[in-house]
Every structure is written in structure tokens, then in C-alpha cells.
Amino acid sequence: MQSRERKEEEVKQVRTPIGGQRTQLQLSEADQAALDEAGFLPRWINDIGGRLEAAKAGGYEHVTKEEATSLGHGAVMEREDLGHVVSRIVDKRTGDRAYLMKIRKEFYEEDQRAKEERNMQVDRAMRSVDQGGQNIEGGYTPTT
Secondary structure, eight states, X not given: OOOHHHHHHHHHOOOOOTTSOOOTTOOOHHHHHHHHHTTEEEEEEESSXXXXXXXXXXXXXXXXXXXXXXGOGGGEEEETTTEEEEEEEXXXXXXXXXXXXXXXXXXXXXXXXXXXXXXXXXXXXXXXOSTTSOOOXXXXXXXX
16 A cells, blocks of 8 residues: 555656657756746856856856756766756767756846846937937837
């Protein structure tokens, strides 16, 4: 006779067909929902040019193997400096890896607002680009 825990675990598992459409970097709906419920957004970040360090400085954290079980054991990498983290090789020729990281939704939204403000500044500057501060006929004029 199966224990109640075992039955609940079997009910929670979602079958993913082998021939189903899913990329190697795609989280299952259950893993995605768990991160979402915890208030995080996941992003793959390439380990080149100091991007991991920049991401950490910006509030990103590594996703653990327990948070991304749908990617399988092959996605889990042990690093002395990081512990068990989720990563994938993204360039077989060079061996470059991308790491699955997560950021709090409030940090992400704050970053998006800052980007939008910079974009608006560029738009305003482009609208008044001639010497006299007049709009150039036929020039770029966004509608906002």
C-alpha cells in the first residue's frame, strides 16, 4: 500500500512527452509557476565578459537544482565558488556556459522603468535635433 505522500507526489508530476516541443533552456510550467509564486523572474545569463558578476551586483541570484527540476540532472553543475547551480553549455565549440538566475520581480520592474526613462530621453532628444531646436521635417517623431 502506498503512503499518502507518495500518492500526492505522483499526482503533482506532469508528464512531458519526449517528442514534445521544448527547448533545452525551457523550464516546465510547474518550475516557472513556483518561481513566479516566490516572486522571481528567471533569466539565462551567459558566463562571458563579466556578465555573471554584473548580474549578481544587479540583484540576480543563482537558481538551485531544487528550483529547476524539469531541466534534469545534466543541467546541474557543481562549482566550488557557487555550489550546485543550474547551467547549460551554450557554445559546444568554446564550452561557454549560461547560468539560470533569478531576480525579484520588484527589482526587474525597477530596472524596466529606468530603461524606459532612458528611452524616453533619447526620443525627446531625437525630436529636437536641429540647431535651432526645431523638429526636422520628415524626421523621427514618436507618438506618445
